Amino acid sequence: DTGVSQNPRHKITKRGQNVTFRCDPISEHNRLYWYRQTLGQGPEFLTYFQNEAQLEKSRLLSDRFSAERPKGSFSTLEIQRTEQGDSAMYLCASSFRDGTEAFFGQGTRLTVV
Amino acid sequence: AQSVSQHNHHVILSEAASLELGCNYSYGGTVNLFWYVQYPGQHLQLLLKYFSGDPLVKGIKGFEAEFIKSKFSFNLRKPSVQWSDTAEYFCAVNGGTSGTYKYIFGTGTRLKVLA
Numbered sequence: 001d002t003g004v005s006q007n008p009r010h011k012i013t014k015r016g017q018n019v020t021f022r023c024d025p026i027s028e029h030n031r032l033y034w035y036r037q038t039l040g041q042g043p044e045f046l047t048y049f050q051n052e053a054q055l056e057k058s059r060l061l062s063d064r065f066s067a068e069r070p071k072g073s074f075s076t077l078e079i080q081r082t083e084q085g086d087s088a089m090y091l092c093a094s095s096f097r098d099g100t101e102a103f104f105g106q107g108t109r110l111t112v113v
Numbered sequence: 114a115q116s117v118s119q120h121n122h123h124v125i126l127s128e129a130a131s132l133e134l135g136c137n138y139s140y141g142g143t144v145n146l147f148w149y150v151q152y153p154g155q156h157l158q159l160l161l162k163y164f165s166g167d168p169l170v171k172g173i174k175g176f177e178a179e180f181i182k183s184k185f186s187f188n189l190r191k192p193s194v195q196w197s198d199t200a201e202y203f204c205a206v207n208g209g210t211s212g213t214y215k216y217i218f219g220t221g222t223r224l225k226v227l228a
Contacts, residue, residue, distance in 0.1 A: 004156075031214060042117075042203050042218035043157070056215060091157070095214075100145070100164070102216055104157040 004105035006092050012111045013082055020078045021108045025094030032075050033102060034067055035091040036060070043091055049075060050097065082112045115140050117206050119219035126194050127227050134189040134222050136204030146187040147205040147216070148178055157203065163187065174198070196228045 005024040013019050025032045031050050035043035046065070047057045051072035061067075064082075069075040079086055089109050093102040116139045126132060138144065148160040161172025168180040178189045187204060204219040 033215065035218075040122075040220070042119075042205075042220045043216075045215045045217065048215055056213065093157075093216075101147070101159050101162060103159075104149075106156045 004092055004094055004103050006090075006105035006108050008108060009106060010109045010111075012113060015082060015084060015112055017082055018078065018080045019082055019110065020076050021090055021092075021110075023075045023077070023092030023105060025074070025092070026103055027073070028096070029094035029103075030072075030097040031095045031102075032069055033093040033095070034075070034077050035093065037089045037091055037107070038087075046077075079110075082110075084112045086110060087112045115206070115213075115217050117204055117217050117219040119202075119204055119222050121222045122220065123223050123225075125225045125227065128196055129193045130226075132189070132191040132194050132198070132224070134202055134204075134224075136187045136189065136219060138185050138187065138204075138206045138217075140185070140206055140208070142208065144206050144208040146178075146180060147207075148172065148176070148187075148189050149203045149205060149218075150200050151203065151221075152200045160189070160202070194224075194226050196226050198224060199226045200224060 007022045033048040034046040037043045049069040064080045067077045089107040091107045093104045095102040118137045120135045146163040149157045150160045163170045163180045171177045201221045201223050203221045205216045207216045
């Protein structure tokens with residue numbers, strides 16, 4: 001499968017623990033995006049990268065959240081000191097530099113207990 | 114602030130009925146417009162997109178959408194829905210005067226088609 005791959009698919013963690021998610025984009029894509037989706041809502045933008053540069057971060061992204069894309073390929077999203085409000089589906093997408101169609105992964109469902 | 118509004122949150126139709134889902138955006142400048150679909154248990158997939166040219170765009174599975182610049186709208190239509198169209202539909206926008214390439218999504222419309 002040459003689509004966007006996200007791991008793990010599901011993560012259950014205790015409040016206060018740190019979690020890290022990985023996204024492998026489509027290999028030719030320069031841009032990589034992270035979104036969060038909760039029930040009944042559309043995907044909310046968190047951050048995006050062009051190659052290894054993080055170009056924009058949402059104000060939704062508190063200082064507990066950090067994302068990296070060290071070599072311009074895969075990306076990681078880390079949440080420190082998780083809270084119950086962090087429970088959501090975390091989506092990764094990638095696209096070419098021209099901002100045309102974004103391809104989405106299956107997402108990582110985070111449950112904080 | 115840039116935003117996308119989808120007015121219909123839940124729609125229930127019988128098979129063969131016609132569908133129109135509304136989408137309005139708040140953006141200045143040139144925009145790119147998208148409709149994504151999420152079938153139960155699956156990831157978001159592109160249904161259709163508009164960048165420029167003919168404001169009536171055709172997508173997969175018989176869907177089409179019309180861009181009306183004066184109304185800041187990009188409504189999705191299908192003449193005759195099928196049970197397999199049961200899914201959640203999201204309108205999205207990028208571009209605008211800020212030139213951002215992040216995609217801004219609406220809250221989605223959950224469509225249920227009764228067999």
